[in-house]
Amino acid sequence: MSFQIPIGPQHPALKEPIGVRVTVDGEIIREADLRLGYNHRGVEKLAEQKTWTQNIYLMERICGICSHSHATCYVQGVEKLMEIEPPKRGLYIRILVSELERVHSHLLWLGVAGHEAGFDSFFMYVWRDREIVMDILETISGNRVHYAINAIGGVRRDLDELQIKHILDSLEVLRQRSTYYQKLGTTEPSFVARLAGVGYLSREDAIELCAVGPTLRASGVPMDVRKDDPYAVYDEVPFEVCTADSCDVLGRTVVRIKELLQSYNIIEFLLKNLPTGPISVRAPRRAKPNEVISRYEAPRGENIHYIKSNGSDKPERLKVRAPTLANYAATIKMLKNGFIADVPLIFAAIDPCICCAERSVAIVDARTAQERIVTMSSLRELSLKTAKHQTRKREAEWPL
């Protein structure tokens, strides 16, 4: 008899409702199965009924943590369709916000990783520092989560000298702390012991299964849309693509911390070289019939939008592929032959966070393949009932 443990779709600790069903053999996961769509919102269908401008706000609401990445990916595609070129200063501010978003997302992840690994003081330290970058985002855009800074043809808000000074000052604090976390996260023995070797994904598998972002880079593949397909102003900004070779959760931690430090450099560069001039241009209401592929490096990896216009003020088709979807196939691979206790850590490592297993177990009868969900209490009764008539432990012979 094999046990199947359902994790999700609805769970207090889940940020994204996703259903995973793992088949376990003792403590070891033999099979993992994914069921998506619990929270399918039909955004792609809805987008066909909204105008180009309305869609910015729809795209921003696809994700709560990387809201800016979907909006930017969409907006830069639409700008190509409308054949307008946003001014340099607008692009600089747009990329500044996207790097700040990467910082806040990676800090959030780092905290979650600490929490999943049972290192809660790390979690609290990191999340305290995340408030610094949230404050920066609030001073720039007025909001902590949905920045709404993008407009077709540029950005909606400008920066002034005081804000730039505030960001640069805060950045110094963040850089100092992140260097400390880099030291801590990669050398603290118990933390490293918990992360090393967990969720192994070989370089070949990562490429085969089309993983993206830090998950792919931690398997030693230097793929980053910012470098490969430089959008906006990334061809002017100096930075390095961060990789690791350990192919496990530790590697993913290292990649993200390194990326944090790179992001601070990018932010500093952008602020010190901020061009003067307007921040946006006026966009037409309609776009000529055409199609465009827009790619963007979100904190979780490659984000791709395919946009097709038909000459009206609404898109003909808007296809969105968020980075997490691309990483699911790789996650299944990582889960296999791992321990149940590693499920939260492995899931956290691709960045959606799924914590502990639900308190109900589905039992599949191997002979009839019938499945039933039982609660933990009735399972306990069952175990007491069957154990009643068996030989007691001290009388039983040790099987080995």
Added chain:
Amino acid sequence: MNDQVLIDKINEGLKDKVVSITNPAPRRLFLKVTADNLLTVVGWLKHELGITHLSTISGLDLGQSFELLYHFANNCCALTLRTEIPREQPVLPSICEIIPGAILYERELQDMFGINVQNIPDGRPLLLPDDWPAGNYPLRKDWQYERPPEVIPGGKS
């Protein structure tokens, strides 16, 4: 490797397998292929050019036919394979044997467009609910959402 080098290589290696190649913007290539040649072309791209990263598959409802766009990418170019299949007989070969990471996107196509992907390793529904009525494919242009009438349990509806 820039766009022109890539186009030359594709012209040389695939010859008549590719109907047309367009390069509308820097680092963007669009290849039109017939559905019969899809597997050959995907295999050639993987083995000869080393393009293994499939970003996603987009489906498009053109009215009489469905258009599928396979968005590939490598470190210098985003390459899109475009193929068309008739609406009456929406059958497509699965590329999972060559690109295993395509499985979720192919399952999404089946759900959203009702395209029959042949030889798919795992063809269960992915996104739509378990009690979704058969024959409803939301991303087809003729599909309209109708909100079911609200019934108040135990009350006047």
